[in-house]
Amino acid sequence: MMSRRALLLVNRHCRGGLVDLAEIGGLLERCGIDAEAMPIDDAAIIGDTIRAHRDEVDLVVLAGGDGTLNAAAEALIDTGLPMGILPLGTANDLARTLMIPPALADACRVVAEGVVRRIDVGCVNDKLFYNVASIGLPVEVSRQLTPQFKRKWGVLSYAIAAIRAIRQLRPFRAEIDCGEELIRVRTVQISVGNGRHYGGGMTVDEDAAIDDHLLHLYCLKPRHLLRYALLFWALRRGTHKRVEGVLTLSGREFAVSTRRARAINTDGELTTWTPARFHVLPAAVSVIVPEAYLMANQGGRGDPARRVGSSTQ
Numbered sequence: 001m002m003s004r005r006a007l008l009l010v011n012r013h014c015r016g017g018l019v020d021l022a023e024i025g026g027l028l029e030r031c032g033i034d035a036e037a038m039p040i041d042d043a044a045i046i047g048d049t050i051r052a053h054r055d056e057v058d059l060v061v062l063a064g065g066d067g068t069l070n071a072a073a074e075a076l077i078d079t080g081l082p083m084g085i086l087p088l089g090t091a092n093d094l095a096r097t098l099m100i101p102p103a104l105a106d107a108c109r110v111v112a113e114g115v116v117r118r119i120d121v122g123c124v125n126d127k128l129f130y131n132v133a134s135i136g137l138p139v140e141v142s143r144q145l146t147p148q149f150k151r152k153w154g155v156l157s158y159a160i161a162a163i164r165a166i167r168q169l170r171p172f173r174a175e176i177d178c179g180e181e182l183i184r185v186r187t188v189q190i191s192v193g194n195g196r197h198y199g200g201g202m203t204v205d206e207d208a209a210i211d212d213h214l215l216h217l218y219c220l221k222p223r224h225l226l227r228y229a230l231l232f233w234a235l236r237r238g239t240h241k242r243v244e245g246v247l248t249l250s251g252r253e254f255a256v257s258t259r260r261a262r263a264i265n266t267d268g269e270l271t272t273w274t275p276a277r278f279h280v281l282p283a284a285v286s287v288i289v290p291e292a293y294l295m296a297n298q299g300g301r302g303d304p305a306r307r308v309g310s311s312t313q
Helices: 022-028 042-053 065-081 094-095 104-113 137-144 147-153 157-167 225-237 290-295
Strands: 006-010 032-040 059-064 083-087 114-124 128-129 132-136 172-177 182-187 189-193 215-222 246-251 253-258 265-266 269-273 274-288
Touching: 006 022, 006 042, 022 032, 022 065, 022 104, 032 042, 032 059, 032 104, 042 065, 059 065, 065 083, 065 094, 065 128, 065 147, 065 274, 083 094, 083 104, 083 157, 094 128, 094 269, 114 132, 114 189, 114 265, 114 290, 128 172, 128 265, 132 137, 132 274, 137 265, 137 269, 147 157, 172 215, 182 189, 182 215, 189 253, 215 253, 215 274
Parallel strands: 006 032, 006 059, 059 083, 083 274
Antiparallel strands: 114 128, 114 274, 132 189, 132 265, 172 182, 172 253, 189 215, 215 246, 253 274, 265 269
């Protein structure tokens, strides 16, 4: 069987800079993938690197966290190349959504033996996101999540940063246009999810899927500190739509405006500001997923899956 050619882009800053390119390349080679490994120090060059190699490879393998994957989204849409994921970040929420195993050797086997599935991508003000775009509390959390902070606390860094942010939280007023009505709210957080997980394993909605061609919005009203702690478990499971004081909506498009411009976090990075228009790009990116993902999602809701190695065109 002829080995497939892959462009392997490795974020050297993930896992505290302890990433071994030779180890990753060797694991992929043993799985039948001929990988051209390139270290990445600046996420801004990922898109141009993918475009420059579009005619030389069969797929792109990204080793890093959600920020690394996000930086590749536009180029993957442009080139149509399928993406393999090696989850080496702190949260790895897209990998969690797609049920890609965290162990490096297991993730390499998924790249080699998995199935190609087309997934949706969210867009807000021309900024793409796989997982979630948020206003309010998650923005304050992101500002505290420096690389040093994440290296020190790992996945716990999200919970610690959230507790600190809640103490400094100030409610704000917003208008949510869902097409059929204009909803005015006083809130501490508005999140619009495309995938299922975000923030180190929080769940956008218990019914959300990254191939359902929908965005899932939730809005949190201000509450006392203890009630935030109780709400945490509902947010973890995605059952918060059953909690009093939580507004939830699903649709293909939303618009959100605020009295003053407020920052928006997309997949962990501060990228744009309100006023904001959100929409979904259905089946925009091809990604290699394990059989377990298809079984858990009954084959998925969007376009049919196909085996790795079949035509990408």
